[in-house]
Amino acid sequence: MNLEEANLSVGYVAKRCGIKVSTLHFYETKGLIRSWRNQGNQRRYKRDVLRRISVIKAAQKIGITLDSIKQTFADLPNERTPCKGDWANLAKNWQKQLDTRIAYMQKLRDSVTGCIGCGCLSMENCPIYNPEDELANEGSGAVLLDRK
Structure with missing residues (x-):
């Protein structure tokens, strides 16, 4: 990888994604995103981390666990950031989980x-x-x- 591609600062990524810097660090410790260190030992991210974080946030909003998100990312070739086609497949895979949750919530609502x-x-x-x-x-x- 060309380290010049990893030029987004922690602060920029956090602001652009609407999350805290600590959340970035948390996602990194969970293996959901990756950073590189520059010569000053500061974390730097490639631009595709913005999409990866957006997928994480969207999945979390619908109740998908971080472990499930991590497994899904790991199933992508070379653990790449999901593209449009990947997103369609992710959505299909998560629909069953969502349908189960919806049915449970409806049962809870009624009971x-x-x-x-x-x-x-x-x-x-x-x-x-x-x-x-x-x-x-x-x-x-x-x-x-x-x-x-």
């Missing part, structure tokens, strides 16, 4: 005022759905929400 199988037995209708906390045998937490 949150009633029994969710958490074992608290504090609601009047819990004994109907979960007498004596029988649902504890199925697992911990809101087991009715986790049923398929």
